[in-house]
Amino acid sequence: MSKGVYDTDTYAIGTSDRNRQELMRRRDEAAFRTFVEERQTMLRRRAYLLCGNWADGDELVQEALARVYVAWPRIATGAETAYTRRTMMNLYLNDQRKRRREVLTDEAPEPPTTDHDRELALTLTDLLHDLPEKQRAVLVLRFWEDLTVPQIAECTGVAEGTIKSHISRGLAALRGRLAEPPLTGAGALP
Structure with a gap:
């Protein structure tokens, strides 16, 4: 078709731009509908093979x-057809990436805790809060965050010797408090 010449089967001479756009839109919709009707079964089979079930x-x-x-x-x-195939593949791969991010984890599930474990954890938490701030911070970094002494020193800006001292004193205080018999009854004297 040369410039300025209209296909008389599609456009009437003197048709406005709006009418031409409407005719093109209708022709595009009809072509799309035909495409879907002709290839729907093939597309569904391909999607089934990708997803493993009809619903997905x-x-x-x-x-x-x-x-x-x-x-x-x-x-x-x-x-x-190639465009639709590529679109389906991209959507499928994106969905798989999302699922992989949601499902996979490097961490093993935490074992179920017993009442004794829970009680001990609460006791340790309470005892930690009773420690001086620096000792508490160093113990948390060392034993909960699994940082090494050099990593803690770098993180806090404190010398390694001081970190070791805080760890030693903090652990001694915790051991001493855990070794104390629990208070029972009024006054708790034997």
Whole structure:
């Protein structure tokens, strides 16, 4: 078709731009509908093979076709199937990446705690709060965060010898408090 010449089957001479755009839109929608009707079974089979079940496969086809519909006017004639296939594959891979991020973890699940474990953890937490601030901070970094003495020194800006001293004194204080018999009854004297 040369510049300025209209296909008389599609456009009436003197048709406004708005009418031409409407005719193009209708032709695009009709072509898209035909494309979907002709390839729906093939697309569903491909999606089933990717997803492993019909429900997820149908969702994949629906999402892919929604995106293809938006891009339809820009898709080259003859490239519709390849474009749809690529769209489906991209959507599928993106979904798998999301699922992998959600499901996989490097950490083993925490073992179930017993009442004794819970009580001990609460006792240790209470005892930690009774320690001087520097000792508490160093013990948390060392035993809860698993940092080494040099890492703690770097993190806090305190010399390694001082860190070791805080760890030693803090542990001694905790051991001493844990070794004390618990108070029972009024006054708790034997």
